[in-house]
Amino acid sequence: MDFSTLCVHGSNKRYDTTGAVSVPIFQSATFVHPGVGMSTGFDYSRAQNPTREYLEQTVAKLEGGLDALAFSTGMAAITTLMEIFSPGDHIIATDDLYGGSHRLFQHISMKNGLSFDFVDTTGIQNIEERLRPETKAVFVETPTNPMMHVTDIAAVAGLCRANGLLLIVDNTFLTPYFQKPLQLGADVVLHSGTKYLGGHNDTLAGFLVVTDKSLSERLRFLSKTTGACLSPFDSWLLIRGIKTLAVRLDRQQKTAFQIAQWLLEQDKIKAVHYPGLPDHPGYEISKKQTTGFGAMLSFETDCKETAHRLLERVSLIQYAESLGGVESLITYPMLQTHADIPAEEREARGIGDCLLRLSVGLESPDDLIDDLKQALNGGNTNV
Ligand SMILES: *Cc1c(COP(=O)(O)O)cnc(C)c1O
Numbered sequence: 001m002d003f004s005t006l007c008v009h010g011s012n013k014r015y016d017t018t019g020a021v022s023v024p025i026f027q028s029a030t031f032v033h034p035g036v037g038m039s040t041g042f043d044y045s046r047a048q049n050p051t052r053e054y055l056e057q058t059v060a061k062l063e064g065g066l067d068a069l070a071f072s073t074g075m076a077a078i079t080t081l082m083e084i085f086s087p088g089d090h091i092i093a094t095d096d097l098y099g100g101s102h103r104l105f106q107h108i109s110m111k112n113g114l115s116f117d118f119v120d121t122t123g124i125q126n127i128e129e130r131l132r133p134e135t136k137a138v139f140v141e142t143p144t145n146p147m148m149h150v151t152d153i154a155a156v157a158g159l160c161r162a163n164g165l166l167l168i169v170d171n172t173f174l175t176p177y178f179q180k181p182l183q184l185g186a187d188v189v190l191h192s193g194t195k196y197l198g199g200h201n202d203t204l205a206g207f208l209v210v211t212d213k214s215l216s217e218r219l220r221f222l223s224k225t226t227g228a229c230l231s232p233f234d235s236w237l238l239i240r241g242i243k244t245l246a247v248r249l250d251r252q253q254k255t256a257f258q259i260a261q262w263l264l265e266q267d268k269i270k271a272v273h274y275p276g277l278p279d280h281p282g283y284e285i286s287k288k289q290t291t292g293f294g295a296m297l298s299f300e301t302d303c304k305e306t307a308h309r310l311l312e313r314v315s316l317i318q319y320a321e322s323l324g325g326v327e328s329l330i331t332y333p334m335l336q337t338h339a340d341i342p343a344e345e346r347e348a349r350g351i352g353d354c355l356l357r358l359s360v361g362l363e364s365p366d367d368l369i370d371d372l373k374q375a376l377n378g379g380n381t382n383v
Contacts, residue, residue, distance in 0.1 A: 003062065003177060004246035010058030010239060015050040025236045026050045045232065047224040052235040056207075058242060059197070062176040063189050065209035067216035069223050070235060074172065074192025075100050076228035077206030079108070081168065081190065083222045084215075087113025090134040094121045094151065096144035096349055098170065098192075099337040121151040122282070124159060137166040140186075143173050143282065146298040146333045146357040147350055148273040150282025153289055157185025172196070172324070177249050178292035182211050193230075195324030199241040199248055202325075203234050248326065248362060252295035255368065256360040262369050263299050268376055270354070271300040295360040296323060298333075304353040306376070307332070311356070313375035316367055323359030328368055331357045 001009075016024060026049055031042040042048055052070050060068035071077040078101055085091070093105065095118040105116050119126040121140050138160055142151040153169060160167040168188040169181035175196045181189050191197060193205030210216050223229060230238070253276075260274040275286040276293030286293055301307040310330075311319045317328045321336050331337060333351050341351075360368070 006058070006061050007177075007245045008243050010061065010242065011054045011056075013054060013057065015054070023051060023054045023236065023239060025232050027232050046227050046229055049229075049232050049235070051232040051239070052230055055230070055235040055239050055242075058239060059191075059193075059207050060209055062242070062245075063171070063209040064176070064180055064182050065189065066211050066213060067220075068207055068209040069216075069219055070193070070230040070238070071206035071208070071223070072228045072230055072234075073204045074190070074194060074206035075104060077190050077192075077208050078104060080219065080222050080226055080228060081188065081208055082109050082112070082114065083226065084218055085109075085114050085136055088134055089113075089136040090115045090117070090132050091137045091139055092117045092119060092121075092127050092130050092135060093139040094141045094144060094149075095119055096147045096149050097139075097141055098145045098172075099333075099340060101139075101141070101170070103340050120149070121156060122149050124152070124155050127156065127159060131163060135163070135165060137168055139168045139170075141170040141173075142179075143275050143286075143294065143296070145173065145296075145337065146273075146331075146355065148275055148280070148282070148296065148298060150275055150280075150285045152285050153179075153181050153184040153186060160187075161185065173296050174290055174292070174294045175245060175249065177246055178253075178294055179290045182209065184289055187212065187215065193238055194322065196245065196249065197242055198238050198325075199245065200237075200325050201322060201327055201329070203237045203241070205230050205234055205238050249292065249295065251362060252360050253292050255363075255365040256295040256297055256358075257293070258365045259358070259360060259368060259372070260297050262372070263297075266376060268302045268306050269299050270302055273298045296357070297360070298355055298357040300352075300354045301356065302354070307354050307356055310372075310375045313378065314371055315375075316363060316371040317358070317375075323357075325359070326362040328361035328363055329359045331359075333357055 056068045117130040140151050167186045169186040171189045172192045172195050189209040191207040263269045263272045274297040275282045317330050320329045
C-alpha cells in the first residue's frame with residue numbers, strides 16, 4: 001500500500017461497533033475486567049489505551065517496523081530508550097545533535113553511568129576510531145540540527161552489525177515519508193512527534209520504532225514502568241496530523257527548495273545549508289538514502305546585526321522554537337535549541353551568532369519570500 005494511503009488509513013483497526021470513521025478518543029484511565037483473570041486487552045492506560053495503540057500501529061507501519069511506542073514527548077522517548085543501557089556502557093553519538101538530546105546525555109545519562117563520544121558521523125572512520133569494548137550503540141541524527149549534515153545510514157548500520165552495536169536514528173527531520181532508517185539497517189528509529197508527524201505546532205509527542213521483538217518487549221516494559229506515555233487525546237491529534245503528512249511534506253519541501261535558492265542570491269546571506277542543493281556535502285548520500293530533502297534549512301547572514309534584524313522584523317514567519325508544523329518558524333540556535341552547549345564547542349560546530357534555522361511551513365512561497373525580503377532589506381535604518 002502506498003505511503004500516502006497508509007497515512008490516511010493507518011492501523012485501520014476498529015475498537016467499537018458504531019462504524020465511526022475517526023478512531024474514538026478512549027478517554028479512560030482504566031478498563032473493566034470481563035471476568036476473573038480476564039482482560040479485554042486493555043487494563044490500565046499507562047500500559048495501553050486503544051487510541052494510543054491505533055496511533056502506534058500506524059507509526060509502526062509508516063516506518064516499516066514491528067512495533068512503535070508513543071511517548072508524551074520526544075525527550076521522554078529518548079529518556080526511556082536510555083534505560084535499556086547499563087552503567088559502564090558507552091555510546092557514540094553525532095556531534096551536531098539536537099540540543100535536548102545532548103543535554104540529556106551530558107547531564108542525566110552520564111550521571112547514570114553511561115559515557116558518550118560525540119563525533120562527526122558523516123565520516124564513518126570517526127565512529128570506528130572511538131569504538132571500545134564497552135560500546136553498545138551508535139546514536140545518529142540525520143540530517144542534523146541545525147547544520148544539516150547527512151550521515152550514510154546504511155554504512156553506519158554495516159559497522160554496527162559487524163561490531164554488535166545497536167543503531168539508533170533520530171528521524172524527526174525527514175519522517176518515514178522521506179527516509180526509512182529501519183530499511184537501511186537501523187535498529188531503533190526515534191521521533192519527536194511534536195514536529196512533522198503532529199505537524200500543527202499544537203501537540204507534544206515522541207516515538208520509538210523497532211524491528212526486533214525482544215527489544216520491543218523490553219521497551220514496552222520500560223514504558224509502562226516509567227510512565228511517560230502519550231495521552232488518548234494527544235494520540236488522536238497525532239493520528240489526525242499524520243493523515244496529511246505526505247501532502248504537507250511535498251508542499252513544504254517544494255517551498256523550502258524555492259526559499260533556499262532565493263537565499264543563495266542574497267548579498268547578505270553568506271551560506272545556505274540545505275541537503276537539496278547540489279553543492280551541499282550531503283547531497284549525494286541524501287539522493288541515495290532518502291526520497292526527499294525535507295523542509296528544514298539553515299543559513300548564515302553576513303553579520304550578527306543582520307541576523308538579529310531579520311529575527312525582529314519577520315512578521316509572517318514567527319520567531320519561535322520548534323519545527324515541522326504548518327506555520328513557518330525561524331529560530332536562533334545559539335540562543336534557543338543549542339544554548340546549553342558551551343560556547344566554544346558550539347562555535348566549533350558552526351553554530352555562531354550569524355546562523356539562523358528556518359522550518360518552512362505551508363504558507364505560500366511568495367508570501368514567505370516577501371517576508372524574508374522585507375526583513376532582510378526593508379526599512380530605512382541603513383544598518
Ligand atoms: C524536538 C526534537 C527532539 C525532542 O522532542 P520533543 O518532542 O521536543 O521532546 C528530539 N530530536 C529532534 C531532532 C528534535 O527536533
